[in-house]
Amino acid sequence: MDIDLSPEDSAFRDEVRAFLATSLPDSVREGAAATPSVFVEPEIGQTWNAVLNAKGWLGYQWPTAHGGTGWSPVQRYIFEKECALAGAPNLTVLSLKLVAPVIYSFGTEAQKAFYLPRILSGEDYWCQGFSEPGSGSDLASLGCRAVRDGDRYVLDGSKIWTTHAHHANRMFCLARTDASGRKQAGISFFLVDMNQPGVSVRPILTTAGDHEVNQVFLEGVTVPADDLVGQEGDGWKIAKFLLENERGGSCHAPKLGYDLEQLERAARSETDGRGDVLADDPQWRRKIARCRLGVQALEMIELKILADIAHGRPPGPQTSLTKLLASNLRQDIDLLAVDLYGPAGLQLTEVRPLYGADAPPPVHSRAAQLAAPRYLNSRAWTIFGGTNEVQANIIAKSVLGL
Known part of the structure; x- marks a missing residue:
């Protein structure tokens, strides 16, 4: 599979990078970084949605006929990856990536005309x-x-x-x-x-x-x-369509890779308890390498799915594989953060949010304060959107033919 970008896609990537550099508000980036859960609060997410909507990029997975960008699968991947690398928050997936495709794929013309503009404007959540x-x-x-x-x-x-x-x-x-x-x-x-x-x-x-x-x-x-x-x-048929989008409608690898890089960077200044930094510890480096290889493998699978979509093939049951791998990697990376910060990574304040002027002061650092909440929150990854066991059954039956 050729994964080199064409000149047109390289130019598009540069356009996205320039836009993020000038248009992603610092408050949004900081709020996203200090959110332990998968879904950012609406005050963060809807602010970013409004910026993207003004640019015409919010419905980036939608067809142009319904108010979307009409981007190719490669362009959508580039956009998601650059957003992850810039620290942008996750978009409101329930509205934009789950119900919207259901409405424009199965809904009446009246439903499309009424609901889709309200999703883009943020009027409906x-x-x-x-x-x-x-x-x-x-x-x-x-x-x-x-x-x-x-x-x-x-x-x-x-x-x-x-x-x-x-x-x-x-x-x-x-x-x-x-x-x-x-x-x-x-x-x-x-x-x-x-x-x-x-x-x-x-x-x-x-x-x-x-x-x-x-x-x-x-x-x-x-x-x-x-x-x-x-x-x-028709609900079961529509739900299966929606769940395929939930499990494979986005690329998880770029965000996982970004979070892993943040841990690698932090490990250069965190002590191993023996007078050296954790980044030089062989056991730590093995854990990082194992996760990095997992993220790279996941990215290849996601790119293969994008290539299938580009050739007119639906994502299909192989999205269960990406959901399974992404869930396990998410938990592995969040566990590494707890290991990285040691006792400081065990703090668990119940005050929310952990950003803004009223955020509780952290012990050691804000990243350390987020380690335990993120680890606990990510335990849900192997449950929501279908448990790991459900994904394994789908893979066995529909992908491997067992």
Whole structure:
């Protein structure tokens, strides 16, 4: 596989670098660097989204017909890599990379015209209503019910581990419209207004002290029939499409590589406890090398998937491989940070945010203060988007043919 950039792509990379150098606010970069969770707070993420939207680059994975850039897969990769290297925050994946492709791929013209501009403008902020108590990895067993009542549906049930539901005004939601046949066949996909009676959000604080996820209760919540995406029973097909985007819709390797480089740089000034710096310790260097090789291997797989997409082939089940590898590498790298800072890497303040004038003072350094929260937060990587066990099953059946 030829991974050298063409002159046109090299020029595009230089354009992206120049834009990031002048347009990425320091406050956004610093806020992203001091956020232990996967999702930055809206005050950081939406600020950066607005900058990109003004440039016309926010919907960089979208087709031009729906307000996107129409960039090639290589250009999208370049953009994501340069953003990672510049320390830019993750974009609002739930809105931009999950529900938006569902809407422009399966939605009606009215749904596209209404929702897509509001996602780009930031007027709508979305959360995902998939998992339920007792129905996470086995998503087909979900019990949230949607009953047709004239020109609307009435939803009853609850969703759990709902990221940023306390910030969202919209939720894309799976609910059961038919319980008579196969479990997968009776699921439908809805766009739910969170600002209505019957919707309540209960916070769940993680072991790291972050308020990132929630339980959402739906009691007699109404959804206009016009906000059903596709037909009744299409929910399982749409959810599979969405989960492929969640697992492989982005390139994880550049961000992982960037974080690993930060640890390597910090190790040049951190003591090994024996009078030398940790960067010279053979065992530390072996751990770094093992992670670096993993990141490089992941990048090659992601580039291969991009090449397939460029030739008109869908990402398919191999995205489970990138999700599995990225999750394990994320945890390995965050564990290295705890090792790097020693006792100072064990501090665990519950005050949030860890950026800005009101951030609690760190012991030793801000990076050391983030080590334990990031390590604890990244334990969820092998669970969300489908557990490691689910990914291994998909790889075995659909990729290896076992």
